[in-house]
Amino acid sequence: MEEPILRIEHLSHRYNIQWAVRDISFEIPKRGIYGLLGSNGAGKSTTMNIISGVIKQTEGSVFIKGIDARKRPVDAKRHIGFLPQKPPLYGDLTVEEFLYYSARLRWVPANMLKSAVEDVLVRCGIAHFRKRLIKNLSGGYQQRVGIAQAIIHKPEIVIFDEPTNGLDPNQIMEVRHLIKDIAQERTIILSTHILTEVQATCDNIMMIEQGKLVFMGTVDEFDNYIAPNTIYLRMGNPPTVEELAKVENVQGVEDLGDRKFRVRFENAQEAMDSIVKQSVVHDWHLSEIRVEKTSLDKIFSELSKKIQ
Numbered sequence: 001m002e003e004p005i006l007r008i009e010h011l012s013h014r015y016n017i018q019w020a021v022r023d024i025s026f027e028i029p030k031r032g033i034y035g036l037l038g039s040n041g042a043g044k045s046t047t048m049n050i051i052s053g054v055i056k057q058t059e060g061s062v063f064i065k066g067i068d069a070r071k072r073p074v075d076a077k078r079h080i081g082f083l084p085q086k087p088p089l090y091g092d093l094t095v096e097e098f099l100y101y102s103a104r105l106r107w108v109p110a111n112m113l114k115s116a117v118e119d120v121l122v123r124c125g126i127a128h129f130r131k132r133l134i135k136n137l138s139g140g141y142q143q144r145v146g147i148a149q150a151i152i153h154k155p156e157i158v159i160f161d162e163p164t165n166g167l168d169p170n171q172i173m174e175v176r177h178l179i180k181d182i183a184q185e186r187t188i189i190l191s192t193h194i195l196t197e198v199q200a201t202c203d204n205i206m207m208i209e210q211g212k213l214v215f216m217g218t219v220d221e222f223d224n225y226i227a228p229n230t231i232y233l234r235m236g237n238p239p240t241v242e243e244l245a246k247v248e249n250v251q252g253v254e255d256l257g258d259r260k261f262r263v264r265f266e267n268a269q270e271a272m273d274s275i276v277k278q279s280v281v282h283d284w285h286l287s288e289i290r291v292e293k294t295s296l297d298k299i300f301s302e303l304s305k306k307i308q
């Protein structure tokens with residue numbers, strides 16, 4: 001059987017006495033863009049630092065293309081490119097000098113150095129700045145240089161820690177575009193605490209909260225998984241919240257004021273049927289009823305709250 005690109009088994013990490021990652025297991029079987037989602041302090045950076053070999057885990061294993069990263073760290077790292085939250089750039093080097101340096105650090109063979117550097121200069125749209133000192137580039141271009149150094153050795157997995165953090169909207173669009181382009185040939189894992197970032201860029205979500213993996217699946221599955229869609233109601237002569245909550249198939253009621261309510265349910269159609277029937281029986285003067293689809297951002301913030 002072919003080994004998955006990445007396999008994480010019972011990964012845990014502790015800083016002093018505090019556990020930052022608790023028993024995380026997952027597999028990445030095929031290429032794609034995987035979003036590591038979680039609020040600040042959830043354990044994303046710790047997880048990515050371990051996968052990249054920057055820190056050693058307290059417990060558990062990381063296999064990169066079947067290679068145990070703890071036992072064969074150098075072999076494992078050949079398959080990994082990493083852009084930490086703060087790009088590891090040297091301001092006093094030119095873009096080109098820095099990329100040659102990065103390529104050597106990443107074991108690119110001497111006879112391949114030139115083509116590796118040229119390739120990323122073009123791919124990341126920084127060829128025209130090759131002679132410029134890195135410290136004189138804008139934040140967006142510095143980020144491109146950071147991405148270039150992460151892919152210079154053609155790794156199978158490229159890990160980006162909050163890649164669009166601190167960029168302006170145009171730069172964000174450009175970096176997303178570049179990431180999607182890189183994903184044609186490699187597996188991307190990117191971390192973010194912003195759900196819209198995952199929606200805009202990723203095919204899959206891994207959600208971490210308080211050091212635990214709470215969800216892994218596609219963006220659509222994430223929506224369905226939590227799916228706390230609600231029914232919005234408006235009535236001319238409404239019952240009390242308690243009465244409404246007693247209606248069959250209704251699981252919870254929120255009073256929105258001004259004779260409007262939001263109702264939770266398990267099955268939308270059944271809940272609406274029951275409400276409509278009861279409205280007729282009790283003369284509630286139902287004037288509006290519709291299913292509201294909860295935005296992923298709302299789901300995310302609610303889920304984060306629930307876990308804390």
Ligand code: ADP
Nearest residue numbers: 015019020038039040041042043044045046047
């Ligand atoms: P995220 O990237 O999701 O914001 P982190 O992995 O940075 O989360 O942090 C997870 C937890 O570990 C947090 O509670 C954080 O304070 C703690 N932590 C992170 N790095 C260190 C460190 N070097 N020493 C001690 N605690 C740390």
